[in-house]
Amino acid sequence: MSKETNNQRQGPGFGPGGRGFGPGGMGMPVQKAKDFKGTLKRLIGYLKPHTFQLLAVLVTAIISTIFAIVSPKIMGKATTKLFEGLMKKLSGVPGAKINFDYIGQIILLLIGLYILSAIFSYIQQYIMAGVAQKTVYNLRKEVLDKLNRLPLKYFDSRTHGEILSRAVNDVDNISTTLQQSLTQLITSVVTIIGVIVMMLTISPLMTLIVVVTLPLSFVATASIAKKSQTFFKGQQKSLGQLNGHVEEMYTGHKVVKVFGHEKKSIEKFEEINEQLYQSGWKAQFVSGMIMPLMSFINNIGYVLVSVAGGILVTKRAIEIGDIQAFIQYARQFAQPITQTAMIANVIQSTIASAERVFEILDEAEEVPEAIAVKEILEPKGEVKFDHVSFGYKENEPLIGDMNIDVKPGQRVAIVGPTGAGKTTLINLLMRFYEINSGKILIDGIDTRDLKREHLRSLFGMVLQDTWLFNSTIRDNIAYGREGATEEEIVAAAKASNADHFIRTLPEGYDTILNEEASNISQGQKQLLTIARAILANPAILILDEATSSVDTRTEIQIQRAMNRLMQGRTSFIIAHRLSTIRDADLILVMNNGSVIEKGTHVELLEKGGFYADLYNSQFTSRNSKKNVG
Structure with missing residues (x-):
């Protein structure tokens, strides 16, 4: 959407964003407000x-x-x-x-x-x-x-x-x-x-001549603008398609090459480019006729003014200097009218933009905070879901009558197929979504009685998609807690097994991560996010297992760091590899938004239910891959 908007702003024409009269500006399609x-x-x-x-x-x-x-x-x-x-x-x-x-x-x-x-x-x-x-x-x-x-x-x-x-x-x-x-x-x-x-x-007579020639300009301009607008719409459409195709091909150029689709990609590019060329030159040519035509009509007006003025001078009705002044006024008269028409287009576009901004301001907000808010000064990490029901849409329940009781310091693994509701459970816990009925309690206090800011400060998160910002490694770790000292930052890095690799970098803790943090490996990114969570020292941890895209050695390092992080804390682990959660105190097996099984790894295997099938399917597929290898 943003690309398309930018394309529209960078179209041909004069003035900011390519808006205005003159070649290219007259026929540009204008976004209108509702x-x-x-x-x-x-x-x-x-x-x-x-x-x-x-x-x-x-x-x-x-x-x-x-x-x-x-x-x-x-x-x-x-x-x-x-x-x-x-x-x-x-x-x-x-x-x-x-x-x-x-x-x-x-x-x-x-x-x-x-x-x-x-x-x-x-x-x-x-x-x-x-x-x-x-x-x-x-x-x-x-x-x-x-x-x-x-x-x-x-x-x-x-x-x-x-x-x-x-x-x-x-x-x-x-x-x-x-x-x-x-x-x-x-x-x-x-x-x-x-x-x-x-x-x-x-001279009222010469004024009448100037005023009469103006409608001719408007009629000619309007007819050309109507014609060129069709071509400009085609140009913007082709331009959007071309940008989308180029970005898609360059983003996935390796895949294109692997499957041998270079020729097909080039053919599609040439097809869209030809469409853009055809609509582009037609739009520019037709809209480019506006200024010459307006100049021609205006010049006819100047000729008539000069003739009328000459006759009036000979009759001593006006002075010679008045003709010169009048011609200057006639030129001044056309320009502001043209500008006013241009500004009318700009204002239409601006009101449409304002309407889009106001739509954000009118969106329904989060449920207001409780009037008498409570605070957990010494969090223990006890979590309870008491008859919780939730659905993203009304009349379409996703979670119904969920009951979970987690003791302080327990490691709780949440497993299940894609779309089972694992992430939804975490979103409800941190109150990113409001439950429809029931209660979620932390240390016996309803989360709705806590300020959202305070509630979320109780949690630390290590997600599969690491988020690091464009700054030094030190700043990225320190993001976990405001006012952290150098000693605390280094201690957190050591606890997460990140200190060693940081010190091997040329700038050490002062190494600046680029926008995508692509100047360090995926495993190193994960270790930094663990260090950040250790520094935050939260009562409750949420871990989205993130070792699938790293090598075995790095996986062991990350697992050790995560184990160290979980010590003495209530932890919720969204598990993808079931082999990594054998030691969990409680495993919640989810499917279609409900907890269908719960227990320890051994208990669930003995039941021979959904979890056992899921675990055995992973174990069998891994063994078969080893045998093939």
Whole structure:
């Protein structure tokens, strides 16, 4: 989703993200909001605290634009004075000369006006930059706070790319519009009104000529835009397909080569690339006709204005300098109208972005914390599931009437086929999901009576998918507990058998892990996550067995580190290799969301039930592989 959004933003055209008039910009498809008025009203609500600054922006924009608008009229006076003096000299009038003092005064006045216009424009941009950034800062903060309050099911039901696109790209789109397009819109509207007034003061007839030629521009532009939009949609579709294909092929290039699909991959690329080429050049060619056509129509208007102006000058109805001023106004008149139309497209896209952001802010949050919260000061690690029922959807129960009693310090293994509910059990334990009925107790206290932050601080996790961030090894281990000393970090690394390999690295504990932590092995990553859990010193451990992708020697190291970590702590082990949980105090066998068997390894084998079948199937398949070897 995020890729697609980025592709749309990077399309052809002028202005931020490829939006705007001119070649490529006119026909770009614009994302539209479902509730334009409601979303616009809500977005304006974020600007209300800055009403005074926005009024200042409006005033400075008006003053700046007025100074810029009156300049051509004043310049026309200088042209008229220059023309009159020149004509008198050519006519042989005695003592005739050009009044350069008057012209010089006008030039100085114009310089002053342009400087004042620039100063007020700077003030306008400066104030608006502060308003825009403060508004977007508050909006980003709201989104972040909201994401922290959303339940896990929200993230489970959406791709990371979609959430990132809303939280980053859409908020950036709002920021750009507030920063640039809003001030442009104010300036454009003021310019249109001011230019019409100034043109009417010079000649209502010539003003009528300019106004009449405008609809021709709009009709021509609209017809071309409609045609080019079809091609732009095709271009964006092909571009998205091409990006997806290229990313897929490069990500899995080894697999493509192994199965000999290079030719097929190249053929598909060439097919999509040809589609992109066809729709791309048509879109660019058709939309590229807009500016020449507009220039042609505008030039016809200038010709008519010049002819009408010449006739009026000969009849002494207007001065020669007024024609020059009027032509400048006519040029100024077309530009803000074009900008206003462009900004209308941008605002549509921005309101659509705002709507997507507001959808996040309107999502149902986690169940509020209990009013009278409790706290476990000295956790023992006793866990009890008391008649717990749960389902991801209403009327579709996954877990029904589950009862589990775990004593402090016990090692509890959770086994079962894929989709049995092993991870769901852990999510309920840490209150990532809310149970439908029953109770989950820790040391006799209902988890719903504990603050989520406090509840989760009781747990330490070592997962199959290791998560390490782009920083030093020291920082990654220290992530387990705030304010950990160097001695504690090193002690945790030694306890997890990670200290030796860390010291063999050139930078030791100062070695910076890259974004994917691919500069160390999978086994080394796992040892670091165990060190982090040891440093956190939790009362309850959750271990997702993570030795399947490492060699035997590293597996033994990890197993030893995990055994050391589990000593004296209640541990929940999601087991994939049943041979690793023989020593567990309690084994919970899950299937279809229910605990169908429980007991020790020996007890469950003696029963000859589901667990025994599962264990024997793994043991038999492993033996057969050895014999084949």
